[in-house]
Amino acid sequence: MKKILRSLLVGFSALVALSTLAACSSGTTNEATSTTSEVPTTSPATPPAFPQSARYVADMTSADGKTMTIGISVDGGEVAAYACNGTDDEAWFFGTQTDGKIDLKSRFRDTLSAELAGTDVEGDLTMNGVAYQFTAAPVSGEAGMYTAVLDGVRASWVVREDGTAIGVQLNGISGRDFEQAELQQLxxxxxxxxxxxKRQLQQAQQITRLANGAMSSKINGKDVTPTLVTGTFRLS
Known part of the structure; x- marks a missing residue:
C-alpha cells in the first residue's frame, strides 16, 4: 500500500512539474511574439505650406554681375511672379504651387523654380539664358508687385519693403509674327x-505713394494708377 501511494505521489509531482514548465514556456513564447510584433512606425513629414496669402521680394546678382529683382505673390494655390532689371528686361510667371513648391515658365521661356524654406522662398531664376539664385523674404504693407496699362503699353514694378521700387515698361514687340508651329520648332x-x-523695353517711370495711400506713376507722360498684383492675377 505504501509503495502504491509513493508511486502516485511521484507521478502527481511529475505531472505538476510538466504543467508548470509548459506554462512558463508558453508565457515566454507569447511575450517574445508580442515584443517582436511591436514595430515602431514613423509618421510622414508634413510638406511646408504657404500662408493663404503672401508676398515675397528679393534682389539678386548673377555670377557675371547682372542684377535682377523678383516679386512673388501667392494666394491659396495660385502664384504670380514678376522679375525685372529696371532697364531692359522683364519676365512674368503664372501658375500654381503644390506642397510649397513652384515650377513655372514664362511665355518667353524664362524659368522659375522655388520652394518655401521656413518663412522665406528660395529659388532659381533663368532669364535670357542667365541664371540667378535668390532668397525672397516675406513683405507687407505696400511692398509687392504692381502693374498698369495705358493705350496698349504696360508698365510693371517691384516695390521693396523699404519703399524703393524698380520697374520696366513694355511698349510692344518688333520683328515678324511667328505661327505657333514655327515657335515650337525654334x-x-x-x-x-x-x-x-525683340520686345521694346525701357525703364518705367518711378512709382510713388500718394497721400491717400494709392500708388501713382506715368506711362508716356500720362498719369496711371498701378494696381497690386495678387497670386490670382493673369495678363490679359
Whole structure:
C-alpha cells in the first residue's frame, strides 16, 4: 500500500512539474511574439505650406554681375511672379504651387523654380539664358508687385519693403509674327534672338505713394494708377 501511494505521489509531482514548465514556456513564447510584433512606425513629414496669402521680394546678382529683382505673390494655390532689371528686361510667371513648391515658365521661356524654406522662398531664376539664385523674404504693407496699362503699353514694378521700387515698361514687340508651329520648332537660342529679345523695353517711370495711400506713376507722360498684383492675377 505504501509503495502504491509513493508511486502516485511521484507521478502527481511529475505531472505538476510538466504543467508548470509548459506554462512558463508558453508565457515566454507569447511575450517574445508580442515584443517582436511591436514595430515602431514613423509618421510622414508634413510638406511646408504657404500662408493663404503672401508676398515675397528679393534682389539678386548673377555670377557675371547682372542684377535682377523678383516679386512673388501667392494666394491659396495660385502664384504670380514678376522679375525685372529696371532697364531692359522683364519676365512674368503664372501658375500654381503644390506642397510649397513652384515650377513655372514664362511665355518667353524664362524659368522659375522655388520652394518655401521656413518663412522665406528660395529659388532659381533663368532669364535670357542667365541664371540667378535668390532668397525672397516675406513683405507687407505696400511692398509687392504692381502693374498698369495705358493705350496698349504696360508698365510693371517691384516695390521693396523699404519703399524703393524698380520697374520696366513694355511698349510692344518688333520683328515678324511667328505661327505657333514655327515657335515650337525654334531652339531656345533662336527663340531668344528672334522673339524674346525683340520686345521694346525701357525703364518705367518711378512709382510713388500718394497721400491717400494709392500708388501713382506715368506711362508716356500720362498719369496711371498701378494696381497690386495678387497670386490670382493673369495678363490679359
Amino acid at each position: 531652339s531656345d537660342l533662336q527663340f531668344r534672338n528672334e522673339v524674346r529679345n
